[in-house]
Amino acid sequence: MAKKLVPEAKQGLAKFRAEVAREMGVPFSEYNGDLTSKQCGSVGGEMVKRMVESYEKNL
Template sequence: MAQKLVPEAKNGLAQFKKEVANELGVPLSDYNGDLTAKQNGSVGGEMVKRMVQQYEQGMK
């Protein structure tokens, strides 16, 4: 098993995921198998979009 470089990041990413899903109206729960691929993809895609924007702002 790979060693996690920043173990604390897991909780932060989980919180970020919940916030994005809430903003997009995607109902996340402990089990998300009933969500569509479009719903899950929209959350992941928005997370990546925001992380890239944050990184780019930091480079300026």
């Protein structure tokens, strides 16, 4: 197993994922087996979009 480079990042990404999911109306929780792949993918896609926008803004 690979060593985690920034252990604190996991908690930060979980908080970010919950924030994005809440804004999109996707009910993320500890168990997400009842969500569709479209719902999960839309949250992940929005997270990447926001991270890219943030990075580009800070260039």
